[in-house]
Each structure stands twice: as structure tokens, then as C-alpha cells.
Amino acid sequence: MALGALIAAHDEDDQGGLHALAPLAGRTLVEYQARCAAAVGAAPIVVIVERVPPTLQAAFERLRAEGISVVPVTDAMEAAARFDPEIAVLQMADGIAPAAPLLAELAEEPGPAILTVPDDERHHAFERIDNDHRWAGLALISSKMLTDTARMLGDWDLHSTLLRRAVQEGARLVPAPEGLRPFLAASDTSSAAFDRHLIDSSRHRRRDWPSRYLLPPVEDFLTRQLMGAPVRPTALLWAAVLMVLGAALLFTRGEPLWAMGLLVAASPLDRLAERLATVRLRPFSRHGLLFRLLAPAHGIALLGLAWFEARHGGGWGALVAAAAAIAFGEAARVERRGRELGPDLWLLTPRSAVFLALPFAAFGAWSLLTVALALYAAASFFIVQQLVLADRD
Numbered sequence: 115m116a117l118g119a120l121i122a123a124h125d126e127d128d129q130g131g132l133h134a135l136a137p138l139a140g141r142t143l144v145e146y147q148a149r150c151a152a153a154v155g156a157a158p159i160v161v162i163v164e165r166v167p168p169t170l171q172a173a174f175e176r177l178r179a180e181g182i183s184v185v186p187v188t189d190a191m192e193a194a195a196r197f198d199p200e201i202a203v204l205q206m207a208d209g210i211a212p213a214a215p216l217l218a219e220l221a222e223e224p225g226p227a228i229l230t231v232p233d234d235e236r237h238h239a240f241e242r243i244d245n246d247h248r249w250a251g252l253a254l255i256s257s258k259m260l261t262d263t264a265r266m267l268g269d270w271d272l273h274s275t276l277l278r279r280a281v282q283e284g285a286r287l288v289p290a291p292e293g294l295r296p297f298l299a300a301s302d303t304s305s306a307a308f309d310r311h312l313i314d315s316s317r318h319r320r321r322d323w324p325s326r327y328l329l330p331p332v333e334d335f336l337t338r339q340l341m342g343a344p345v346r347p348t349a350l351l352w353a354a355v356l357m358v359l360g361a362a363l364l365f366t367r368g369e370p371l372w373a374m375g376l377l378v379a380a381s382p383l384d385r386l387a388e389r390l391a392t393v394r395l396r397p398f399s400r401h402g403l404l405f406r407l408l409a410p411a412h413g414i415a416l417l418g419l420a421w422f423e424a425r426h427g428g429g430w431g432a433l434v435a436a437a438a439a440i441a442f443g444e445a446a447r448v449e450r451r452g453r454e455l456g457p458d459l460w461l462l463t464p465r466s467a468v469f470l471a472l473p474f475a476a477f478g479a480w481s482l483l484t485v486a487l488a489l490y491a492a493a494s495f496f497i498v499q500q501l502v503l504a505d506r507d
């Protein structure tokens with residue numbers, strides 16, 4: 115479904131300045147919000163603001179120079195008119211700095227959804243929904259709801275009214291995970307506080323067991339070391355893809371241990387690229403081309419290993435097992451696409467396949483490795499099928 119974004123930028127702080135212009139990591143809050151929206155594919159990005167001071171206009175110009183088109187509007191009806199009738203709208207409250215991966219997950223919700231935080235002392239600055247929940251400042255609504263609300267708005271606040279209507283119409287309440295809860299710049303605009311928030315939120319959800327149990331210390335260390343270095347996140351993704359393809363070449367040349375070294379070294383680079391992009395206020399989507407190339411590159415590496423084994427005494431069984439592993443892995447990916455399936459930490463991913471291979475590599479059992487990966491992929495596929503059926507029920 116097409117996606118747009120509606121950002122509030124009209125509230126002022128005690129000094130009369132807009133919360134949207136809060137200085138965060140050398141730029142402004144509204145620039146970070148717009149970049150996050152653009153990273154999940156939102157267009158148009160509409161900013162509702164009563165006035166556009168020169169500093170805000172300068173922020174808009176910087177965004178346009180980066181290829182991010184921002185449309186300022188002054189009232190609710192004008193905002194609603196900017197969205198096509200069937201579009202979904204990401205709603206961002208004034209002063210909210212969302213964690214980029216959390217916003218991406220919200221954008222993939224199948225219907226209206228409201229992100230929440232607990233109703234406790236730590237979150238007293240967030241708007242209350244009920245006795246148990248407060249609004250985290252992010253929601254996914256329909257453009258029809260936005261248009262209907264704008265027509266009946268009167269003197270009411272647009273974002274609060276949208277929130278109430280979404281609750282009344284049964285929008286799903288989605289709790290924000292502890293490490294990814296949005297930062298409320300309106301209550302704390304210190305750069306140090308926001309930098310800490312960026313480091314915390316950049317950790318993302320860990321979707322496989324190596325990322326959960328093996329790689330966090332490496333990621334944290336490298337993120338701190340590279341924060342101020344002139345290394346582009348896309349360069350890390352290119353490095354990961356090229357290293358995996360290099361491993362494929364080494365497998366075909368009969369150098370499996372060197373190939374495994376490249377695969378292990380490449381395994382944290384995609385997540386490190388995401389974290390650096392988030393920390394530098396330029397988050398990007400996991401649906402980009404370089405991310406999509408990583409899984410096929412790992413499949414090529416596995417075929418390279420199986421081809422060498424088939425030609426040097428392993429027989430065609432290694433190639434058949436490798437092809438089966440790739441087929442089951444792709445089928446599982448298609449089945450789980452766009453779904454949150456709950457207990458999926460132990461399912462096959464390219465990263466988990468790499469670390470599973472290490473004990474086989476230690477004993478040189480390369481043909482046996484292809485069989486093990488085929489069984490792992492098949493088991494993961496059937497587990498995904500069961501989780502999908504349970505999710506539909």
C-alpha cells in the first residue's frame with residue numbers, strides 16, 4: 115500500500131521556538147523526522163505548521179537538496195488534500211524523534227495502528243490514551259480518516275483528534291519495545307541525550323540467533339569507533355556483498371577456510387551499516403537493492419562450495435542439498451514476508467547459516483554441511499508455514 119507522512123511542527127517551547135527546530139546531532143528534529151519517513155518510502159511528506167520561519171525554511175531546503183521533498187501546509191484541510199484517497203498515512207506528533215526501525219515496523223502494519231508506551235512516571239510527558247497506555251507520538255491511519263477528521267475539526271487539535279478517532283475505530287495498540295521507544299525532544303533537547311537515544315535505538319530488533327547472542331559486542335564496539343569516521347553506510351553494504359561474493363569465488367578455488375573467514379567478517383556489516391545510518395540521522399530501508407543482494411550472494415557462496423565438493427569427490431549430492439537449502443530458504447522468506455511471526459529467532463537466515471557452518475568447517479565436513487543446511491532450511495520453512503497458519507487464525 116502507498117504510504118505518506120504527516121508531521122506536526124507547530125508547538126513552541128518556553129523560549130518561543132518551534133519544537134521541530136530542536137537541535138539534534140547538528141541538525142533539526144524535523145529533518146530527522148522527514149529522513150525517517152523517507153527511509154520507509156513515505157511520499158508525500160507533509161509538515162503542518164502555522165508559520166515557516168527562516169530556520170525552518172532552511173531545514174526544508176537542506177532536505178530538498180538531499181532529494182527529500184517536504185510539503186509545508188498551514189491547516190488540516192490543506193494537509194488532507196495532499197494525500198491520495200487510498201494512501202496510508204504515518205502520523206508523527208510534534209517533538210517526537212522516532213527510532214527508524216520502529217517506524218519501519220509500524221509502516222508495515224496491515225491496518226490502522228497506534229504506537230504506545232506505558233502509562234507511568236517515565237512517560238508522563240506523552241499523551242494519555244487510557245489507564246494503561248500513552249501515545250508514543252506515532253500512528254498509522256488512513257487518508258480517509260484524515261480527510262473526515264479535517265472536515266469536522268473546528269478548533270480542535272488535529273493530531274489529538276486523529277488519535278481519539280483512531281482509538282474509537284479500533285486501531286491496534288502496538289507497544290513500543292523498551293529499547294526503541296521514541297525520544298521526546300520537547301522534554302529534553304540536549305544533544306547528549308539524543309545521541310544516547312540514537313545509540314540505543316540503532317540496535318534494532320535482533321532477528322536471528324547470531325545477532326542476539328554472538329554479535330552485539332562487536333556491533334557496539336564498531337558503531338562507537340565509526341560514528342565519527344568518514345565511512346559511508348552504503349560502503350559497508352557494498353563491502354558485505356563483495357566479501358560474500360569473494361567467499362563464493364574462494365569456495366570454487368578450493369579455499370574454504372579463507373572463504374569462511376570472509377563470510378564471518380561480513381556477517382555484522384549490514385547491521386552496522388543500519389546503525390551508522392541511524393546515528394547519522396540518515397536512516398535507510400532494508401528493502402534497498404544492496405540489502406536484497408545479500409541473500410542471493412550467500413546462496414551463490416553455498417553453490418560455489420557445493421560445486422567444488424561435487425567435482426572433488428563429494429558427488430552430486432552436495433549440489434542437490436545446496437539447491438534444496440536455497441529453495442527452502444527462499445520459500446520461507448516469501449511465506450513470512452510482511453508478517454511478524456513471533457518466535458522466529460532460530461529460523462534459517464544467511465547469518466545463522468554462516469555461524470552454523472563453523473563447527474563443520476573445523477572438521478572439514480563440507481558436504482555434510484550442505485546436508486545440514488538443507489535440513490535446517492526445510493525445518494525453518496515448515497515452521498514458518500505453521501506460524502503463518504496460526505497468524506491467520
